[in-house]
Amino acid sequence: MEGLEELEQLTIEQYLSFSSESEYSGDDTQSKVDIEVPQGKVLLHMFTNRHLRLRDNTALYQALAHNPDKFYAVYIMEGLDSIAVAPIRWKFMIDCMEDLKYQLLEYGLEVYFLSGESSSILSTLINQWKITHLSINMDPDVNFISYNEKINKICQENNIQMFTDLESHRLLWLPNTYKDPISMTKFRALLAEAITAKQNNTCSEAYIQTVIPDLNEDQLIELGKKERIPCPFISEIPQLRNLFPNTAFSQLTFLFQGGERYINNIFLNEYREARLRHTPVEEISPIKAKAKPISPYLRFGCITPRKFFQFLVDLINNSNYSRINIDQALAGIIARDFALQASQKQPIPERIISYNNLCLPIPWDRNSNLIQSFNAAQTGFPFFDAAIIQIKTEGYAVNEVTESLATFVTNGLLWISWEEGLELFYLNSVNFDLPISTYSWLEASSSTMISGLQKQYKDPMLYVSRQIDPNGDYIKKYIPKLRDFPLEYIHKPDLAPIEVQQAANCIIGVDYPKPLFEYTSRQDKCCKRMKVFMEVVDTAAHAQALPHVVEGCKGRFPT
Structure with a gap:
């Protein structure tokens, strides 16, 4: 009996190690001693890249309502070593991980940050931790069907009760x-x-959707006191220097701090004052006025659309804040929701959204030199080169800039595929969201959301100079070589006389590239191309025989 008394004094972790590695020797009457360690209800919550928050977390709250006896949390970074997205987006995600870590530590709990294949890791954790309940906010996008099916299958095979929510990343x-x-x-x-x-x-x-009640903190404190089995995998939050050892971080600007606590305690107050307060138009440029975006926080689920919606609604009757500005913010949520509901039904980017059943096969120019000049921000059109540089160095540009850039790249001037623009955003934007970005590029390029009528174009250069960057400040910030050009030539420096270029210390064609095209004739050519194509589309639409684009499509982008 002495041996049994010693076993009873072991911790759960020591017992599991002892019972799996030790053998009892002796005659036939001696055998290994089996001790049933009561586990009760053991809950595992899986954080995902759309739901990096602890509060207003529907799936987690549903599971906690069943009063689990133990609680574990994980965030699995699948394919970590192969992800090629920008450091700026990774920095935002790392902030979110750190925030989750410290939030749970306040309750005596831990979230494990694991790298590897999700289903394999999950199977091991289920067996090691004796999981009985699992909560996860899944992504309903059709591109995640296989992932969702794997999680469902593992839960079914192990008789695990699963709690999930497919809608909390949307408002409607x-x-x-x-x-x-x-x-x-x-x-x-x-x-x-x-x-x-x-x-x-x-x-x-x-x-x-209605904002759900706050977290039961007393419950988490009690769960934090329970003894738990260690994680069988190495848990660590990745470091930027390890992910991108050869990157010159001095060339990047990290504008955004991620995390649920940051957006609730600091960012929403800053957003309200910067974006929603009554501000005379002449006091601030359009770019600066909209330079504090909510989109990264919605993208990674630091805040739910329903909570942000309620935040805006609460301000509507406050005279200090502009109803126009609030309505614009609400319109942004609506556009986001619309793109997400469409992506929930059809794969992207192979198939499209809304009126047309399929993406229109516009014959884009596949000229590699054009594509290379676009990616290198060497088109010779300063505002758009500045936009590309901003996206690459800061991971963000305001909607007016990105919409203008999308038109310029596709049917406005360059006439290259919207997929090239989508890839630029995928690799560099902190707030990149596959269905939303795809919807935006499809619409800007007239590849969808049209009824067969020719789109009416505004001169993007005129729009830029008069509305978005009237004083050329944006161009001067991101292309310092042009900062000494007078306002008369800042948007079209190639028209400046040579003496003006010399005075500005920037010779066009040497220090900054000449435009890829003569602007007016190229725009006329693009408009004619689109007019001819739209006539074909209009005829096909009436015949209900819209073609499906497959050839030349790059396929899905990872998220």
Whole structure:
């Protein structure tokens, strides 16, 4: 009995190690001693890249309501060594990881940051930790179907009760009766009906999701006191220097700090004052006025759309804040929701969104020199080169800039595929979201969201100079070589006389490239190309025979 008394004094971790490695020797009457260690309900929560938050976490709250006896949390970085996205986005994700780590430490809990194949890691954790319940906010996008199926299969095979939420990354809940993407017109109608129903406390076909009550902190404190089995894998938050050992970080500007606590305690206050307060137009440039974006925090789930929506609604009747600015922010959430509901039904980018069933096969120019000049920010058109440089060095540009750039790259001037622009954003944007970015590039290039009518173009250079960057400050910031050009020539420095170029210490064609094209004739050519193509589309649309684009499509981008 002495041996049994010693075993009873062992911790769970010591017992598991002892029982798996030790053998009892002796005659046939002696055998290994089996001791059943009661586990009770053991909950594992999996954080994902759309839901890097502890609070307002539907799946987690549902599982905690079942009063688990033990709690574990993991964040699995699948394919970490092969991810080629920019350091700026990784820095934001690392901030989010650090924030989750310290939030859980306050309750005596830990989140394990693991790298590897999710299903393999999950299977091991389930066996090691004796998991009985699992919570995860899955991504409903069709590109994640296989991932979701793997998680579901593992839970079924191990008789694990799973709690999930497919909708909390969106604002508007749509019933399952909508099997296909709906048009923006229908989407807005459903949204208006849902808002009215919410105000009147009545039912509607679709509904605005409501912010859920706060976390039960006492429950987490009690779970933090429970003894837990160590993680069988190495857990570490990656470091930028290890991920990008040869990167010159001095050339990058890290504008964004990630994390749920940061957005709730600091960022929302800054956003309210910078973006929503009444500000005379003449006091601040359009670019500076919109330079504090919410999109990275929505993208990685530091805040839910429903919480941000409620934040905006609470300000509507406050006279200190502009209803126009608030409505613009609300419009941004609506556009985001619309793109997400479409991506939930169809693969992207091979198939498209809304009116047309398939992406229009516009015959884009595949000229490698054009593509190379675009990626190197050497097009000779200063504003757009500045935009490319900003995206590469800061990971972000305001919507007005990105929309103008998308038109310039595709049907406005360069006439190269929207996929090239999408890849630039995928590799560099801190807030890159595959369905949302794809929707934006498809629409800007007229590859979708059209009814066959020719799109009416504004002169993007005129739009830039008069509305977005009237004084050329944006160009001067990101292309310092042009900072001494007078305002008359800052947007088109190739038109400056040679003596002006010499005075500015920048010779066009030597210190800064000449434009790839003569602007007016090239724009006319692009407009004619689009007009001819739209006539074909209009005929095909009436015949209900729109073609499917497969050839030349690069396929899905990883997320």
